[in-house]
Amino acid sequence: MAANTVKSTEGIHCIANSNPCIKTLENDVLSVLKSSKRIIVLAGAGMSVSCGIPDFRSADGLYNTLDLEELGLNCPEDLFDMESFIENPSSFYKFAKRLYPGNVQPSLTHKFLALLQKKNKLLRVYTQNIDGLEVEAGVTSKKVVYAHGSLAVAQCLKCNLKFDAKHIATEVNEGKVPTCVSASRTVKKKGSLKRKGSQQKSNTMEDSNKRGEKNVSDLGTGTLSPKSKRLKRRAATRHNGTRDDLTSERSDDVEDEVGVDPKNYPNNNICGGLIKPGVTFFGEKLEDRVGKALEADREKVDALLVIGTSLSVSPMSKVLRYLPPSIPRILINRNEVVLPKMCADEIDSDDEEDTRDGYIFDASLLGNCDDVVKGIMCALAWKIEEGLESTTLAEPCGSDTGLTEVVGRNYFFPGALVVSLEEDEYEEEIVHCDGCRKKIATNVVMKCTQCFDFDLCYECFPKVSKKHYRGRHKFKSEKI
Incomplete structure (x- = not known):
């Protein structure tokens, strides 16, 4: 689509807050929000821009x-690349410290999701953000699925210990790279767990050292041995928990509690491993919970809201084609969204055919997320303060929804951009085989038609x- 043009098949409906304009908004959008009881929200970086967190691809975005x-x-x-993080973790922590829990406050759009929950209209939020502001705004953690992980949790890459991010808050806010300070431990071998320095020290490790292999402590230096690579892959497995259910959680392969005082052990014997935030880096496979939640919600959802995302990163870009095409789809974003050709061409499910002809969303509300949400709430006469403390609108809106123009299925609010992404601007998809867990190097994958994200390489397909x-x-x- 060319710049400064708006695709339309129905022409200009109305301008500003005229009665026809509001009536069109009522028919296309407000009626859906009023009647729906099981809304799925796909959330992206645009929701957090007003909180001071940049999005990725806009002119003033992160990139x-x-x-x-x-x-x-x-x-x-490289900021979100696993290998780059291992080599130079300070880069990520210098950037991410402003995003850590307690340093950022939720936006009006985040609070709008909590209001949907309070009105018993929210089925689930699938967020691509790592800031955890949905929960901060009041959405229960059980209704939030972190597609790309969350900064609210962290994990030691040496001992695999998982814990709440508050344990590393001081180091992160000071711009330091956090390391594990729990009591030193080793990984289970054939059902036994042996502490370093004990008389039961594993001969396996000694034999490995004699052969010149590096042990898991090399993760702290950026040099990876075959063994440490295996541990790294296991440690990098995503966990979509929240602060409540991951606080002081530990791996099945380790013992001791989080926050153990190293002074209680001889010679200050602490782990010292590099701590990785609980986010998903580029090239890592989504945690199983994302697919399982979508597979369960697919049978329940009655409407879809896509908020603050261009859906340019796979596999979340494929959610639209996975959910039933019969449900209403509403976009809230600064610009229109163009799906990759593969996703757009295969948006029909096995059971239903998408009757939309030449469009993806039933309504696209274009503008700053907070401005659009404020307009919706004004039109619905919804108030954020309903059961949500200290989350009132900045100012009364009266009858002014902020809506400036309607063209076809596009509704324009303050901050709208009339330039769409081209297909070639989308991220190249990296697919991992769910059989061997390796990256699929060929350009063809065997995909399960009933699961959201289950893929096999040709080698694993016959058996798995x-x-x-x-x-x-x-x-x-x-x-x-």
């Missing part, structure tokens, strides 16, 4: 404003597909 020299990065994408749901699920080849 265009990041000081690469200051952070020691070659390109913006027969075990997957006892062979009852169908697979199809798909280009990536």
Whole structure:
């Protein structure tokens, strides 16, 4: 789509807050919000821009404003790359300290999600954000699925201990790279757990050292041995928990409690491993909970809100084609969204055909997320203060919704951009095989047609597909 143009098949409906304009908004959007009881929200970075957190791809977004020299990065994408994090974790922590829990307050849009929950209209929030502001705003943690992980939790890459981010808050806010200070431990071997320094020290580790192999402590230096790579992969497995259910959680492979005082042990014997935030870095596979939650919610959802995201990162860009095409879809974003061709072409499910002709969303509310949400709430006469403390609107809106123009299915609010993303601006998809857990190097993958994100490489397909749901699920080849 060319710049400064708006795609429309129905022409201009109205301008400003005229009665026809409000009536159109009522028919296309407000009626859906009034009648729906099980809304799924796909949330993106645009929700948090008003909180002082930049989005990724806009002119003043993260990718265009990041000081690469200051952070020691070659390109913006390195900030969320696992290998780059291992080599230079200070880059990530210098940037991320402003996002950590307690340093940022929720926006009006975050509070709007909590209001949907209070009105018993919210089924689930699938957020691509890592700031945890949905829960801060009042959405219960059980209704939030972190597609890309959360800063609210962290994990030691050496001993695999998982814990609440508050344990590293001091170091992060001081710009330091946090390391694990719990009592030193080793990983289980064949059912036994041995502490370093004990008389039961494993001969396996000694033999490994004699052969010149590096042990897991190398994770703190950036040098990875085969063993430490295996541990790193296990440690990098995403966990979509929240502060409540992951506080002081520990891996099954370790003992002791989080926050153990190292002074209680001889020779100050502490772990010292590098701590990785609980976020999903580029190239990592989504945690199983994302797919399982979508598979369960698919049968319940009655409306979809896409807020503050261009849906340019897979596999979340495929959610639209996975959910039933019959449900209403509403977009709240600064600009229109164009799905990758593969997602747009295959948006029909096995059971239903998408009757939309030439469009994806039933209504696109274009503008700053907070301005759009404020307009919706004014039109619905909803008030944020209903049961939510200290979350009132900044000022009364009266009958002014902020809506300036309606063109086709596009509704324009303050901050709207009339330039759509081109298909080639979308992130290249990285797919991991759910059989061997390796990155699929070919451009074709065998995908389960009934699961949201279950993929197999050609090598694993013959055997694993027969075990997957006892062979009852169908697979199809798909280009990536």
